[in-house]
Amino acid sequence: MQIDRNSLCSTSLLVLALAVPSVAKAQEVGDNGRIVVTGTREQVLTSEGPTGSRLDMSILETPATVHVVTGEDIRQRGDLAIVDAVSRAPGVTNAGDPGNAGLTFSVRGFNGQGSVLQLYDGVRLFPNNGSISFPSDPWNVERVEVLSGPASVLFGQGALGGVVNVIPRGPNFDALEVDAELGYGSQDTWHAAVGVGGPLGEMFAFRADVSYRASDGFVDRGESENLAISGALEFAPSETFSLTLRNDFGNNEPTRYFGTPLVDGELDTSIRRENYNVGDSTMRFRDNRTALTMDWQLGENVSVANTAYYLTSNRKWRNLETYCWIAADGNCPNGIGFGTPGNIYRADNFGIIHDVDQYGSQGHVAFSSTLGGGASNQLLVGYDVNYFTLNYSHQFASDYQEDEVAITGFDPGLFLDTVGLIPRYHTDTRTWAIYAEDRLEITDQFSLVGGIRHEENRVGRWNWVYDAAGTTIIGDSPALNGGADAYKDLSSTTWRVGAVYQPADDLSLYVQYSTAVDPLGTLTTFSGSASQFQLTYADGYQYEAGVKGLFLDGNGSFTLAAYRLVKNNLFTQTAPGGAIDQVGQRSSQGIEASIDLQLPAGFGLSANGTLLDANFDDFAGFEGNTPPGVPESSANLELRWAGMDRFSARANLRYVGRRFTDNANTFRVPAFTVVDLGASYNVTQNLTLSVTVQNLFDEDYAYTTYGNEQWILGRPRSVDVALRASF
Numbered sequence: 001m002q003i004d005r006n007s008l009c010s011t012s013l014l015v016l017a018l019a020v021p022s023v024a025k026a027q028e029v030g031d032n033g034r035i036v037v038t039g040t041r042e043q044v045l046t047s048e049g050p051t052g053s054r055l056d057m058s059i060l061e062t063p064a065t066v067h068v069v070t071g072e073d074i075r076q077r078g079d080l081a082i083v084d085a086v087s088r089a090p091g092v093t094n095a096g097d098p099g100n101a102g103l104t105f106s107v108r109g110f111n112g113q114g115s116v117l118q119l120y121d122g123v124r125l126f127p128n129n130g131s132i133s134f135p136s137d138p139w140n141v142e143r144v145e146v147l148s149g150p151a152s153v154l155f156g157q158g159a160l161g162g163v164v165n166v167i168p169r170g171p172n173f174d175a176l177e178v179d180a181e182l183g184y185g186s187q188d189t190w191h192a193a194v195g196v197g198g199p200l201g202e203m204f205a206f207r208a209d210v211s212y213r214a215s216d217g218f219v220d221r222g223e224s225e226n227l228a229i230s231g232a233l234e235f236a237p238s239e240t241f242s243l244t245l246r247n248d249f250g251n252n253e254p255t256r257y258f259g260t261p262l263v264d265g266e267l268d269t270s271i272r273r274e275n276y277n278v279g280d281s282t283m284r285f286r287d288n289r290t291a292l293t294m295d296w297q298l299g300e301n302v303s304v305a306n307t308a309y310y311l312t313s314n315r316k317w318r319n320l321e322t323y324c325w326i327a328a329d330g331n332c333p334n335g336i337g338f339g340t341p342g343n344i345y346r347a348d349n350f351g352i353i354h355d356v357d358q359y360g361s362q363g364h365v366a367f368s369s370t371l372g373g374g375a376s377n378q379l380l381v382g383y384d385v386n387y388f389t390l391n392y393s394h395q396f397a398s399d400y401q402e403d404e405v406a407i408t409g410f411d412p413g414l415f416l417d418t419v420g421l422i423p424r425y426h427t428d429t430r431t432w433a434i435y436a437e438d439r440l441e442i443t444d445q446f447s448l449v450g451g452i453r454h455e456e457n458r459v460g461r462w463n464w465v466y467d468a469a470g471t472t473i474i475g476d477s478p479a480l481n482g483g484a485d486a487y488k489d490l491s492s493t494t495w496r497v498g499a500v501y502q503p504a505d506d507l508s509l510y511v512q513y514s515t516a517v518d519p520l521g522t523l524t525t526f527s528g529s530a531s532q533f534q535l536t537y538a539d540g541y542q543y544e545a546g547v548k549g550l551f552l553d554g555n556g557s558f559t560l561a562a563y564r565l566v567k568n569n570l571f572t573q574t575a576p577g578g579a580i581d582q583v584g585q586r587s588s589q590g591i592e593a594s595i596d597l598q599l600p601a602g603f604g605l606s607a608n609g610t611l612l613d614a615n616f617d618d619f620a621g622f623e624g625n626t627p628p629g630v631p632e633s634s635a636n637l638e639l640r641w642a643g644m645d646r647f648s649a650r651a652n653l654r655y656v657g658r659r660f661t662d663n664a665n666t667f668r669v670p671a672f673t674v675v676d677l678g679a680s681y682n683v684t685q686n687l688t689l690s691v692t693v694q695n696l697f698d699e700d701y702a703y704t705t706y707g708n709e710q711w712i713l714g715r716p717r718s719v720d721v722a723l724r725a726s727f
Contacts, residue, residue: 044068045548045557050122051145051165053449054154054364055378055439060548063449063498063510065148065561065592067608071141071169075181077652078678078692078720080189080213085138086164088636089146090559090592090608093656095629097706098258101133101285101315108148108565109588109614110161111629115518115567117151117159120166120289121246123309124155126358126388126429128524133285133315135166136250137228139181139193139211142169148592149542149563150516152494153451156384156433157523160516160540160567170244171197171205171234178727185692185720187222189215207232217255218716219275221412224255240297248289256281259710261323261344263407265333269700271407272713276344279412282318287311306363313356318415320401322348323710334667334708339404349401351421353393360386360431378439384455388429388524393421419470425479427461429524449512450497457490457523492517507549516540518567540567555598564589570619586627588614602643609635609655622663629705631671633657646682651675659705667708672701674714686727692720 049059052066059066067089079085083094083102095111096102105116113127125132135141144166151159176198183191190213197207207230214225229249236242256277260267291309298304323346324332326339337345364382371377401416435453442448462476478486498512517540546561570584590612597605614630616622626632635655642648654674661667675697680690695717702711 043550043554043557044070045550045559049145049147050167051119051147051151051154051163053437053439054380054382055366055437055449057439057449060506060508060550061447061500061502063500063512064514064544065546065559065563067146067148067559067594069144069146071138071143074138074141074144075724076650076678076680076690077676078690078694078722079138082135082138082141082144082166085141086144086146086166087654089144090594090636091148091590091610091612091634092146092162092164093631093634094704097704097712098254098256098283098317098319099130099321099706100127101131102254103132103134104130105162105164106630107146107162107164108563108590108610109586109612109627109630109632110565110567111627114158114522115161117155117163118166119155119163120248121168121291121293121307122165123291123307123360123362124158124386125311126386126524127158127522128354128356128388128390128427129352129392130522131315131354133252133313134250134287134289134311135168135228135248136226136252136285136287137211137213139228140168140195140209140230140248142167148561149512149544149565150494150496150514150540152455152492152516152540153435153453153496153514154437156431156453156455157457157492157517157519160518160565168230168232168246168248169195169197169207169209170232170246171207173199173205173234173236175199178725180725181722183720183722186718187216187218187715189213189718189720191722203235203237205234205236215255217257218713218718219255219257219273221275221277221279221281222255222257224253226250226252226254242295244293246289246291246293248287250285250287252285254283254285256283256319257712258319258321259323259706259712261325262333262709262711263325264327265709267700267702267711267713272700272716274408275412276320276323276346276405277412278320278349278415280318280414281320282316282415284316286314301368303366304363305366306361308359308361310359311357313354313358315354315356316352316421318351318417318421320346320349320413320415322346322707325407325709326404336707337402337404342407343404344407344410345402345404347400347402349395349416351395351415351417353391353421355391355393356389358386358388360384374443376441378441380437382435384431384433384435386429386431388427388431390427390524391423392425392427392525393423395419395421396424422466422470423464423473425461425463426476427459427525429460430458432456445502447500448497449500450495452493452495454493455491455517458487459490459523460487461525462486490519490523504549506551506554507547509547511545512542514542514544516542542566552597556596558593558595560591560593562589562591566617584619585617586615586619587617588612588630590632602641602648604638604640604642606638606640607636609633616663619663622665625663625665626660628661628663629659631657631659633671647679649677649679651677656703661705661708669702669705669711672699672703672714674699674701686725688724688726690722690724692722694718694720 045060049066052062074085095106096104147163151163179195193211195209209230211228232246234244289311293307296304362384366380433455437451461479465475496514500510542565544563548559566587592610594608637653659669677693698717703714
């Protein structure tokens with residue numbers, strides 16, 4: 001991708017130059033001309049949480065665990081990617097790697113895009129082949145909401161572990177707002193971004209954001225760049241009706257780095273800058289999403305909402321992906337290769353293209369009514385229809401590439417592809433669902449909340465058929481149900497019920513029981529080998545109880561939840577060499593907690609953490625083991641201080657417990673702790689200079705893995721400087 005960097009820099013500097021001596025939000029000028037910070041942090045518990053319910057309830061009133069990461073905090077911390085921002089929420093850790101496009105999470109002992117559903121502005125994103133690549137940049141994020149635990153009732157299959165909802169910044173009718181940022185840091189990392197929004201007359205408002213990032217990376221040949229462009233236009237002819245047209249584009253070319261192989265089972269820090277991929281490797285994700293949203297208040301007690309959308313994704317990989325260190329006996333410790341002791345064995349030349357179209361519509365009608373005895377009721381009835389198509393290309397039939405290189409000072413070589421990236425199969429997935437939610441407020445203190453959803457999925461898959469030369473497509477053939485039929489029909493019904501007791505306006509105690517379904521693999525690329533099986537249904541369930549509230553006159557908030565989450569009907573092989581059956585069970589039980597405090601003298605504290613016990617309860621002889629990629633403990637801590645007129649600072653700590661990479665728990669990834677520091681100085685009322693030190697103690701750690709002994713390392717100690725303008 002060719003980007004005119006000078007133009008982007010000029011645009012950002014122009015916005016900075018336009019900063020006028022007006023008073024920034026959350027600040028005022030005192031009698032002596034000094035800037036006095038008067039703003040307070042948003043109290044998210046009292047705000048509406050659309051990810052937890054569509055009934056316009058606050059998070060405090062919702063019988064579930066919903067956490068919010070604000071866009072302002074994301075930008076002040078200097079988080080470079082969506083996955084970095086989301087993993088600040090309690091119990092959420094990164095499970096992404098280059099093969100799944102990096103947007104994958106672990107929540108409550110369950111991981112992957114088949115168990116942790118992702119939404120953009122409340123609409124679900126369908127993964128294919130375990131990949132989601134949108135959105136690509138956190139600049140335009142208003143907030144991220146994380147619903148922990150089953151959410152199939154609200155959003156459909158694939159939400160057993162939880163839901164991550166990225167909500168972008170939208171138009172506003174209040175006043176013109178302009179934000180800009182220009183930053184530079186370690187590894188020749190730089191960022192330029194501009195955002196502007198406000199009214200266009202009495203009936204129109206808009207929002208537009210552009211962000212560009214580039215870096216040389218911390219490994220050899222580790223260059224990356226990312227462009228994100230968003231725009232939204234809202235038409236509101238009255239206070240009761242609005243239409244919002246939105247488009248989001250992302251072109252992401254991430255670092256073509258698939259990890260560092262362990263040496264004799266340990267991380268050798270002397271090779272942490274080595275990149276064992278081929279020299280002409282490729283990784284690119286391009287997404288574009290258009291949506292039209294309507295909100296209409298038909299009367300005092302009836303409202304209608306609907307969102308129609310269209311998303312295209314084109315992803316390309318062309319890499320040599322698997323590496324291992326060759327031991328003294330000439331073999332790799334994990335048994336995947338062999339060669340000269342001390343060298344690095346390389347294999348798996350994967351060239352893949354995903355060409356995806358996804359479109360659909362979701363909407364609902366909401367009713368509210370007053371009942372006798374002071375009770376009231378809110379009822380919502382909705383629908384959800386989607387259509388997803390995929391054309392999948394690869395070069396797996398070409399010559400298999402394997403070689404070995406010296407551990408350092410090697411020629412990376414070139415990608416071996418003798419046939420090209422040829423279309424192999426295509427799929428279409430059609431889903432429709434009807435759902436209902438209801439909240440019965442029996443008294444001011446006690447309410448019951450329930451929901452039910454029925455969903456039908458029809459999955460079709462065809463393999464392309466080529467001529468004798470293998471170069472020209474002459475047709476296609478069914479690839480499901482033994483080849484006799486191209487389609488597989490899957491259906492599910494899920495439900496949930498909860499109760500909330502509020503002994504005071506700022507305190508809630510709740511319990512909830514919910515069910516969920518997950519696909520076996522990825523619904524949109526359902527394989528022929530899995531066509532005989534059903535969705536995991538009914539036995540996917542969770543019990544949860546919790547308490548959340550405010551204290552210190554609203555300057556403090558806390559949440560505490562305990563749960564048990566069970567998933568049945570896993571794939572397993574009950575006898576070595578025997579048939580694969582849909583049996584087995586895995587579960588997790590744990591505690592999540594969070595606290596946020598605004599203290600005197602400008603101090604503040606936010607902390608969250610989780611402890612869980614995740615197990616295979618019945619799974620092919622691995623009973624009692626921890627499922628791969630699941631840390632059983634994690635925590636985040638932030639300390640803030642804004643006690644001076646122009647200066648503020650913060651320190652962040654992120655802890656992730658040990659994980660395993662295999663079912664047998666043979667390969668262990670140690671826990672890690674990373675500390676970041678940040679400081680900001682208000683040069684003027686509108687201009688702020690910030691410095692961020694990431695990974696202060698230069699921790700060598702695996703933030704994720706690719707294979708059993710191939711660690712994808714986190715960014716080493718880095719210093720980033722940014723100039724931000726806001727008016």
